[in-house]
Amino acid sequence: MVRILYFAWVRERIGAGDESIPLPPEVTTVAGLLDHLRSRGAPHDQALTGGHLRVAVNQVHAAAMDPVADGDEIAIFPPVSGG
């Protein structure tokens, strides 16, 4: 299982702040996970498209080809706007 957290407008479009899902064996990267989530249809396909989304794996900023593994915490969010 992986725990997925959503923030800002991503959370609003998904309709939830977090969810836990099983990680299919063929999903091994951040990009793969996003594809997998979008393939589940609405609301994920709409929410996770475009908008220059960012991802963090285990609370560290991650890139598209970074690995994801069982037990990870993955956060998906828009570009940050603090300060």
Added chain:
Amino acid sequence: MIHIQEADFSLQAEVDRLVRADTGVGGVVAFVGTVRELTGDRRVSAIHLEYYPGMTEAELEKIEAAARARFEVAEILVIHRVGRLAVSDNIVLVVATAPHRAAAFEACRYVIDHLKVFATFWKKEITSDGRTEWIDSCPGCEAAASRWEELAGVAHTHPHDRAMAVTAPKRHHHGHGPGQGHGPVTWAGLRVGILTLSDSRTLAEDGSGDALEGAVLALGGKVTRRAVLPDERPAIQAMLVQWADQDGIGAILTTGGTGPGPRDVTPEATRAVCDRELPGIAELIRTAGLQQVRSAVLTRGIAAFRGATLVINLPGSTRGAVHSLEAVADLVPHILAMAHGGGHP
């Protein structure tokens, strides 16, 4: 020190507290971010700030640690509010204290520039007609954060590159060092020797040598020789010759013995065994040091070749040595390629 809270802060109270806590402090620089009413043509009545508990604190701690490593500061304080804030309310406070003002100014700026790009906060504007809109990232902010890496002359893979979009479309990369820009700096395959010159230190207490070894490893290089020698020219020269001619060292970093003191002879020893100087490298090191402390210009270090081996004289202080190395690290692979007969890429 990092605080994320809903409650307001008092700039004066925080500054008073920091100054009273440390009598070595001579300068305080503070930045306060506040809620602005007008964004483009939208009249904002309030904002809402959310954050990622756990990650936001960790990101801010990393930024603080980076600022402390780079600048001679006494303390760094960040207070960032979350929740609902009204127009003109305080959002964020960044305070840097230092013995001297240059470090305080630089550190304060560094921290807020990096907070804006890396810290996981998100702002939603609430306009007077009740509509809400999430704020996009600020276009100037990524350039501002990248500028710090360009100033350091390092084009390594920075976390900034990791914070780039993972969804469409491909974005233009910032954050590459001057004149470079074709991927991360790597010293892969480079055998490096680190020679510390000091009348008092031993290998067991060689702070700057250890820090340089860490830096070289982080660049992908291999440190195959380490030594500490007193400030005596014959032994220094003999060591440089052996490492370059016998031990197959590609780059020698010396640390210490570069000041104006009577025993500081590293530049003379280096010059005596080398055949071609690279004055631009030494100038770049002094220029980078000047951003931190004026006395950086007193370092007399040189950079020069003995055959195809590059020798770079770095200052003896840990911070000076690492900072100086970072100022020129991206150029070294290129220099060595050219020394071996390769032309400009």
